Amino acid sequence: MIKVVGAGSFVGLAGCTSSRAGDGGSGGTVGGGGDSKWGDFSGETLHFVTGESDDASQEFWDRVTQDFAAETGADIKVEYTGFGSAQIQRIAQLVQAGEAPTVNQTAFHQVATFVENDILVPLTDVMDDQVAPAIGNPNDASRFEFEGDLYQIPFWNNVGDFFYREDLADEVGMGAPDTWDKVLEYAEKVDGIRPGLNGSYVAAGQGAHAVAQLASWLYNNDGRIVERDSSGDLRIAIQDGKMRDRFVETLEFQRDLHEFSPEASDSTWDTLASSMAQNTAACQWYVGFRPPVRSFRAEQDFAEHVRCLQHPTSPAGSRTGRGGADGLSVFRNSNEEMGKQFIAFMMRPKYLLDLYMSIAPVHNIPAYPDFQQSDDYQEALKDLPYNQEDIAEYQERVANDWISYPAETEPPNPYIGAVFERSPLWDMQTEVLVNDTDIDVAIDQYAPKMQANLDETAGQ
Template structure:
């Protein structure tokens, strides 16, 4: 068995450091603060917005260091962090998913090496792998898990569906059955693009396997028939019109977006990570659908070598900017104290990265248990492509995924765009 949780790729192309040179014209927001420590994260809704603030305040009181906390929506965060990266001025502590994006920042000398952090014994070593580059550690994790279909058991039952699909053919049959019953099959935040890339990535994983995906990335060539077929299957799904009305411009986490549609019980499924149930509640302003919410893996695709035990996955972590004060390591260790990990897991409905999971998550709820069970069955996992690959490649895959679903691109156009993006990185 290969690594059962994360499969980060060392995919930083030559010349990356030059792209991230300090001569970029962007203004360094993180350097303008009068605080001792700047802390950027993406949990911009309560309860986690307040939890991170409280942890920062408590550490500030203990350490005497002032902390300026910025809670930033995901897409805005990516844009701002890209600007700061180009300016060579990253926040002292900031959210990261690891992979190629973090690797580029490391290559440019913008991230602190925390390999000697004294509190790493509080973390499951497997959870550190996405943030380890050339044998050195550059971030601490706070969450990990996998992407799969969260589904509404009541809506499935209403449509007469008694079993979750295990193959793509069964999945599309269920989509049609839900449509015939007057139920919106899938919630999708098409305006944010990245939720769409999960579909193409999974289809490619199933049709070419993880080794095939890795080989294509290493060569920069996605022209193989499996990648074209992945695009065709996604285009065929979109042609079934399975998504909620207005999905084209809907975001993931806004009040009328993908997560809200699921949280309000208005769609039967969404393809999302371990954070999905909490965002459903946050975005909809409801308690979600409770025990009616369940989880199943992305199905196998007939004829492909990939299996349903190979997951798209990852988690959230925090990296420290290279210019952060030395006290940042004490702050990171404060966040990793077991009682603080427990607060994050409870308030954010997250999975645990603790070395001693029972101390942090003694009684997982049914949503957390679903993620735990999926991880237990995983034989391998691929990091989200918009994080595993260099930023220009990841954004191209997101753009192309949206274009494919909207009917603006063909499957052949998709792979051509990705190949051109890889060629530009050389």
């Protein structure tokens, strides 16, 4: 049984199912098969599941799967489940019914869970024999291995970074706020410099967005939330020792920066992404490139001055952030060879350029440095309105210095939901930022609850 952390009973599809019918209307797109280099899968169904459900994503995946059908004769079934618990619940439902999908668009944390449950097929051969010869190797952080094998072929990254208003920095006589101390100095100097403008935006609400913000700053400070003890058991590292010191230092920084922020106790991913675009904050953290994107979309006269920085240098001397990779995985007890061939079929420049430019361009970073530097991709980026220096900062420097939640430990932690998707961690941050609770008191109150959740889920 798959352990679905933080989810209740199984639910049906949150999105929709795209099942393109052939002439006979029997379900699935029917292609030609024959002598295709990708194989002949006539009469067999490629079942593809993705959490993406926006129009651009559906248009892209429908086209790629239909092209694969035309090449191989495969029937096609695509499910757009939406993100969050609905996707992993749907996967669990299918696997437990003996109807595992062929291919799933997976994030790192899902890969760790699925590998722990032994339901994914190793894909090292696909990477080494088909993908890497076509587009090069992925960046090091995206090569997410379990005992030397890959179970995901990544295609894009989203990584935590920092944004500020260069026009305001110039106005107060500062350069780029590229250290924690300079971030606090900048936020204080520009706070209230325009009516309704706060010096910063620090999410203090309940949910994954606030946890991602906190974790990214902690990783920036060379800290970790989970570690393995000498016996291999998982433990909450912030309870004591060096990791507690790093966590205290990070929460102190967050608390000081929050003094120049709205209270933001009702924050969401959307308010976090939009705070600069709505001219309510002069700097912020985000995972991705949405602050300048939304500022241009809102036609703000300062949009060109919203600048991207790799995480400002922390007291530990690090600029690492929290990130992750989306990619494709193949399930055991499906048509494994067809799944591998579909991945190799899709992971070619022909489709990747379309993927990166049609679904949140710039925000989704190519996981392959050779492709990211290719002439075709770089030319396509020039058609976008964003500062080319910022694109390079995000897609080159930021994209090459990050870790993901499961990669805090070795082997990777498959139970991140018990820590990062449960309330004790974000409650702890809210207590400190909003209710002014002493940081050590908050850690002593909530870290044991985090450990209890982790112990229960991991069965340790």
